[in-house]
Amino acid sequence: MKYIVVLGDGMADEPLDELGGLTPLEYADTPNMDRVAREGACGMLRTVRDEYDPGSDVANLSVLGYDPGTCYTGRGPLEAASMGIDMGPEDVAYRFNLVTLRGGVLEDFNAGHITSEEGAALIRSLEGSVEGVEFHPGISYRNLMVVKGGRGAETTPPHDITGQTADPHLPTGPDAPLLRQCMAAAEAAFADHPVNRARLAAGKLPATTIWPWSGGKRPSLPLFRERWGLSGGMISAVDLLNGIARYAGMEVISVAGATGFLDTDYAAKARSALEAIERLDFVYVHIEAPDEAGHMGSATEKVRAIEGVDGVVGTILDHFDGTVAILPDHPTPIHLKTHTRDPVPFAIRGGIRDNTVVYSEQEAAKGAFGLLEGPAFLSLLFGREPAVRQ
Template identity: 65%
Template sequence: MKYVIILGDGMADEPLAELGNRTPLEYAETPNMDRIAREGRCGMLRTVPPGFEPGSDVANLSILGYDPRTAYTGRGPLEAASMGVAIGDGEMAYRCNLVAIRDGTMEDFNAGHISSAEGAELLRDLGAALGDDVRVYPGISYRNLMVVSGAHGAATTPPHDIVGRSVEDYLPRGEDAGILLDCMERSREVFADHPVNRRRREEGKTPATEVWPWSGGRRPSITSFQEKYGLAGGVISAVDLLNGIARLAGMETIRVPGATGFLDTDYEAKARYTLDALERLDFVYMHVEAPDEAGHMGSVEEKVRAIERLDEVIGIILDRPETTVAVLPDHPTPIRCKTHTADPVPFAVLGKGKDDVRAFSERDAAKGSFGLVQAPELLSLLFSR
């Protein structure tokens, strides 16, 4: 038996008036997700423990069986692992977004989805302007990394949580606040008239006005997936966070050409690479970021389209014999608030019996026979015989 989790990041939502009081999952045409629900079993999954922010880091750690209460130190070190950046003793890694702040307001948490090449240019010149105690590493698009030596931590806010708000009340606080604020100030100086931003303005694109460090932490200790479950696992994702979790867990990180971490990702390629990986692995975690990005954009149309495009390629995986398949989001990203919430999410499993649910959605899955499951227990349930 082989196992697959198909993770539509942020797919869950709330009923929307413009969709006839249906959620995007209820409104979208999803015959393959509905088949998993109809021929399998459903339930609701609590992916964010009480007291934790509803981030993809916490939620995906939970789904992969790692309790955030013992395994989570921050998002930064997970992304550092993906990038091959070593975190030494006394160092903390922070996620470092390229953002656009105008007149003190967070205008765009991703600087117009700036390209990776443009981000690398900006980070190179910022790195040259920073002191020896801070290192910056370019990642994918707006998602970058900052490592601070002699660090103790800071209270920070994810920039995607404060779009349209004044940033004054959300600046870093705590022991590392001084150095983080200094880095932000230096980035404003370096980026102000940078050639990258001049070109972006000329092309009518949003410039990156500065960096925004958040979710810092030290290197976590995570038991290997093989040791934990006795199975060989792999992760398919275009997001450094997921690949970082995979590396720390000793799972294979499977790179897919055309996977972008955005709306234009190659869904079919991800499905094909999932099938290829199952020839050598027992378990594959296929992560698709697009529904979450649409949620952050507040675009109902793009979220429905992302869900439907994901559903189209699920059929490729369902055709594989002797494969247990689960479909779920990691957290809701409601159109209403354009950010994550901690509400339980729907999940459906094909290959673990059958209940009376007929379609895959938030309201339908709540009637499923699995009931409410704590996310760190999901894989044990999936792998049980």
């Protein structure tokens, strides 16, 4: 058997008045996801336990069969692995966003979706500014810093506090003074930087500083092949997912035109999945766009992104006879503009069938699979328990 999982990041939501009381998933035109539900069976998956923040890191680890309680140390080291950054055993890696923080308020968690080229130029201005800290440019607003001999800190994801006063959410804990020093260094370096002067002149938001969050030391994950006896591949434009894949020993598949944003090339992702499944047993197709639309608070863009995901599913169904599953990692409700830990709907075509005929939050809750805990998803999909425990 071969398996393709299509994960629409943040795709689940809540009913919206502007959509006639429907969720974006219910409102969107999704004939292909509905086909998976109709020809298969549905259920709900709890991807984030109560003791964790509802981040994509914990949620995707769960979907991929890993118990975050035994392997999760933070988002930073996962992204470091994707970026090819070699961490020492005492290093702590933090994800940091380029943000717009003015008048004490976090106006925008991604500095107007700053480009990778602009971000890299800003980050170069930080080199050597804080002793014991390395700054690494990533994609767009998503970047990384490594604290040598770090001890960790309590941090807040910036997308959780957009429009709020920043001070109550600044880092605390052992590394906090150093992280705040880095933020101050960035504020000084970015204040009159040519990148920001050009962005302001063009009517765009400037990147006024950095926001470090979700730090951790290097984790240890059992290899995917050893756990399941299957070869696996990851398709994603997001460093977090590719980092998980590298630690799990999965093939990381790069796709030209995949951006991690609303303009991603959905068709290219579908073609790459079909090519990869020819040589692999399992392919995980991660699509970030619905989550980005949720953070923007745009129902229109979220519906459009969901329909893009549906197009990926349609291409796969047209050319692949194996097992296909669809699901989000967590909800990103439009009215909150951030993640929640509510269970998410999933559908699997390739095993039992139930009476569901469309794919949505409400219909999946009636499905034959009931409510599962996240790490059980792959056991259900593959029809067996993992050979190697965590």
